[in-house]
Amino acid sequence: MKPSVWKHLQSWAGLVVVSVALAAPTAPSAHDNSEGGWGSRWVGTWSAAMQAPLFGPATTFDNQTLRQVVHVTIGGSELRVRFSNTLGTVPFTIGAASVGLQSTGASVEPGSLHPLTFGGASSITMPPGAVAYSDPVYLRVQPQANLSVSLYVPSLSSGSTYLSLAHQTSYVSPAGNFTADTDIAGATTDTSWYWLSGVEVRAPWGGRSIVAFGDSITEGFASTTDANSRWPDYLARRLLAHRDTKDISVLNEAISGNRVLNDEIGPNAEKRVDRDVLTQGGLAYVIVLLGTNDMGFSQIAPGVFPPNILLTNVSANDLIAGYKQIIRRAHEQGARVYGATILPFEGASYWDAGAEAKRETINEWIRTSGWYDAVIDFEKVVRDPSAPTKLLPAYDSGDHLHPNDSGYAAMGNSIDLRLF
Numbered sequence: 001m002k003p004s005v006w007k008h009l010q011s012w013a014g015l016v017v018v019s020v021a022l023a024a025p026t027a028p029s030a031h032d033n034s035e036g037g038w039g040s041r042w043v044g045t046w047s048a049a050m051q052a053p054l055f056g057p058a059t060t061f062d063n064q065t066l067r068q069v070v071h072v073t074i075g076g077s078e079l080r081v082r083f084s085n086t087l088g089t090v091p092f093t094i095g096a097a098s099v100g101l102q103s104t105g106a107s108v109e110p111g112s113l114h115p116l117t118f119g120g121a122s123s124i125t126m127p128p129g130a131v132a133y134s135d136p137v138y139l140r141v142q143p144q145a146n147l148s149v150s151l152y153v154p155s156l157s158s159g160s161t162y163l164s165l166a167h168q169t170s171y172v173s174p175a176g177n178f179t180a181d182t183d184i185a186g187a188t189t190d191t192s193w194y195w196l197s198g199v200e201v202r203a204p205w206g207g208r209s210i211v212a213f214g215d216s217i218t219e220g221f222a223s224t225t226d227a228n229s230r231w232p233d234y235l236a237r238r239l240l241a242h243r244d245t246k247d248i249s250v251l252n253e254a255i256s257g258n259r260v261l262n263d264e265i266g267p268n269a270e271k272r273v274d275r276d277v278l279t280q281g282g283l284a285y286v287i288v289l290l291g292t293n294d295m296g297f298s299q300i301a302p303g304v305f306p307p308n309i310l311l312t313n314v315s316a317n318d319l320i321a322g323y324k325q326i327i328r329r330a331h332e333q334g335a336r337v338y339g340a341t342i343l344p345f346e347g348a349s350y351w352d353a354g355a356e357a358k359r360e361t362i363n364e365w366i367r368t369s370g371w372y373d374a375v376i377d378f379e380k381v382v383r384d385p386s387a388p389t390k391l392l393p394a395y396d397s398g399d400h401l402h403p404n405d406s407g408y409a410a411m412g413n414s415i416d417l418r419l420f
Helices: 003-013 231-240 269-278 292-298 316-332 353-368 378-382 405-414
Strands: 040-047 064-071 076-084 092-094 096-101 124-126 131-133 137-141 146-153 170-175 188-190 196-204 208-214 248-254 283-289 336-340 374-376 387-391
Touching: 040 076, 040 208, 064 196, 076 096, 076 124, 092 146, 096 137, 124 131, 146 196, 208 231, 208 269, 231 248, 231 405, 269 283, 269 316, 283 316, 292 316, 292 353, 316 336, 316 353, 378 405
Parallel strands: 040 248, 208 248, 208 283, 283 336, 336 374
Antiparallel strands: 040 196, 064 146, 064 170, 076 131, 076 137, 076 196, 092 124, 096 146, 170 188
16 A cells, blocks of 8 residues: 555544555465465464573583474464574584474373474484474364474584573473473473474465564563463464454564664564564564664663673664664565554663653654554553553553563453454
8 A cells, every 4th residue: 555545544534443444465475385285375373583692601402302382373284393593603403303282291292293304304404594494294283282392402502593581381301312202201491492483384375474573572571481471472362263363373573672773682673574574474464563672772871781782872763764674674575564652661770751752752653654554552552541651550560661461461452353
């Protein structure tokens, strides 16, 4: 839709959800894929954004099996798994891998465990910066199921490509390859995902995905571990409950501390949009909720963080220029891009009046500029009406920055499903 037409519709309706009456996007040709069969396509059902360790050395693994649990959104009868060495500086070898339905803890439901292969081989070595897709596996996965993806690390390897805060319990074996075992006795727990960046299912041709592109508020910081209480989780469950949206997945591509314009806590959003958004199977929609850390880090005094953490003072206009680039690149792939307003955060450790002025300027631009295909007004959902620069106390996790489970529920439940 031309920007001038969009602005006219906004003006006429006076609502940020005007685009709900528009037809849903068709499958973007960039993600068409004939592997499998006619009338279906690969659609992401779960994903994780990869980052490098920031504080302290990376966790190392040696002759161990990682059994990592992921919660899918949509289901299917055929799947494939994506592994990543995106931030590695040396080749990484997967000695063996498998996938099955989680039973409890580190155990897998009997009969569901399948080995993963890579071009027919049981192992693969990924060069630095590379990703690897497994061959397809026939495994019936119900929507909202928990998958256990196991990978064997045969030699000493640094977990330098991972998502630190998974809010999901996974398992690390004692010495040995347990990828073919339905249980791992003596496993320890971990709440990060290592080298595991996505799961795709064979979905009907109308299947498509939403990428939630953000920082800790999208990642689910302060949400209850293993409860799937992030706002994208609430959105995914609502989509599944409706006939017209039941084939739409929600992919959480967020990193705590991430910024639009500066690196360190994950690659900056402009850099990682290609990796984490544009390559997702079935991409049709992007929800952008970013900018809080750019504003907050701009206000931090030198010396508070280690010198490798850039504290560049960025303006509201700098951030708006970054958003425009993300929007343009997603539009090039045929995706609709929805802007989410930035939550209030007065009382957080890096809030001050300067950050608040930037936030208000950016939110006004998100609501009125017409650059986004629609607006999701999270700020109005979670702010305290009596103190609109603060989170509603009932939704505040306690740090005045991140919502609690109730706040995330309010966010996910507020999104108009007609947008999809």
